[in-house]
Amino acid sequence: MERLEELLVQNVSHSFGFDDILKDINFKLEKGKVLSIVGPSGGGKTTLLHLCANLLDLETGKIKNSFKNSSYAFQEPRLLPWKNVIDNISFGLKAKGIKKFKRDEEAKQIALEFGLEEDDFEKFPKDLSGGMKQRVSFARAMVLKPSLLFLDEPFSALDIGLKKELQSLLIKTIKKYNLSVLFITHDLMEAIKLSNEVLVLKANPVGHIVTTFKYDLSQEFRDDKFVYEETVKLLSDEKIIDTFELELK
Ligand SMILES: Nc1ncnc2c1ncn2[C@@H]1O[C@H](COP(=O)(O)OP(=O)(O)OP(=O)(O)O)[C@@H](O)[C@H]1O
Ligand SMILES: [Mg+2]
Numbered sequence: 496m497e498r499l500e501e502l503l504v505q506n507v508s509h510s511f512g513f514d515d516i517l518k519d520i521n522f523k524l525e526k527g528k529v530l531s532i533v534g535p536s537g538g539g540k541t542t543l544l545h546l547c548a549n550l551l552d553l554e555t556g557k558i559k560n561s562f563k564n565s566s567y568a569f570q571e572p573r574l575l576p577w578k579n580v581i582d583n584i585s586f587g588l589k590a591k592g593i594k595k596f597k598r599d600e601e602a603k604q605i606a607l608e609f610g611l612e613e614d615d616f617e618k619f620p621k622d623l624s625g626g627m628k629q630r631v632s633f634a635r636a637m638v639l640k641p642s643l644l645f646l647d648e649p650f651s652a653l654d655i656g657l658k659k660e661l662q663s664l665l666i667k668t669i670k671k672y673n674l675s676v677l678f679i680t681h682d683l684m685e686a687i688k689l690s691n692e693v694l695v696l697k698a699n700p701v702g703h704i705v706t707t708f709k710y711d712l713s714q715e716f717r718d719d720k721f722v723y724e725e726t727v728k729l730l731s732d733e734k735i736i737d738t739f740e741l742e743l744k
Pocket of ligand 1: 534535542
């Protein structure tokens with residue numbers, strides 16, 4: 496029987512010293528789904544992602560991750576400056592004991608898929624634009640063929656065109672590999688475009704989920720009109736207005 500793959504977060508709370516950051520967080524991320532956490536800066540989104548990805552020790556509550564494997568891409572690409580594009584992408588494969596020739600082959604294939612060109616393969620991070628670095632970071636996560644991907648505001652530093660392109664690439668990748676994604680953003684439109692479920696995390700007095708929105712329409716069919724209309728609906732939701740401290744005119 497195939498193993499059920501899911502990420503289950505139950506009654507998770509977290510503090511840094513005497514600062515309570517998160518309180519009673521509950522959600523479930525299923526196979527092939529995208530769950531986004533949106534909220535204003537400082538609300539504990541990154542802290543929650545780090546707890547889920549096991550990058551931070553869990554203090555209170557339970558997190559059960561039964562996905563076969565996971566990888567992550569962060570807001571800043573965090574590339575190794577002394578390695579070229581291909582070696583950065585293939586770095587994680589080395590730890591898995593895959594031979595150099597095979598590593599390079601897989602890294603090149605995914606680099607091309609992610610819109611990098613052969614001319615870029617030998618370049619070092621200092622010679623790449625921000626968008627190219629982001630592609631390398633994304634490719635480095637995907638080359639590991641994760642069943643769960645943790646993404647912390649991966650597109651927030653990009654211009655609107657590039658952001659749209661990488662969002663479409665992410666949607667294609669999700670469908671192709673039946674990938675599950677825990678996605679952190681503060682951009683409501685981005686969350687509506689990509690997610691099956693959006694959790695809204697309010698910062699005060701301590702990070703907690705105030706409301707949840709679900710979207711059934713498959714991501715490939717969400718055009719700009721859908722995204723704009725749903726965003727307008729959210730922007731008139733009292734809980735959203737309160738969470739983002741939006742002033743009504
Ligand atoms: N290692 C740490 N030690 C102490 N406090 C921390 C640590 N990491 C984060 N914090 C605090 O926890 C709170 C939540 O931070 P976090 O980075 O999770 O917020 P965020 O929602 O991701 O914000 P942003 O949208 O700006 O990225 C902040 O007040 C931050 O100062
Ligand atoms: Mg953050």
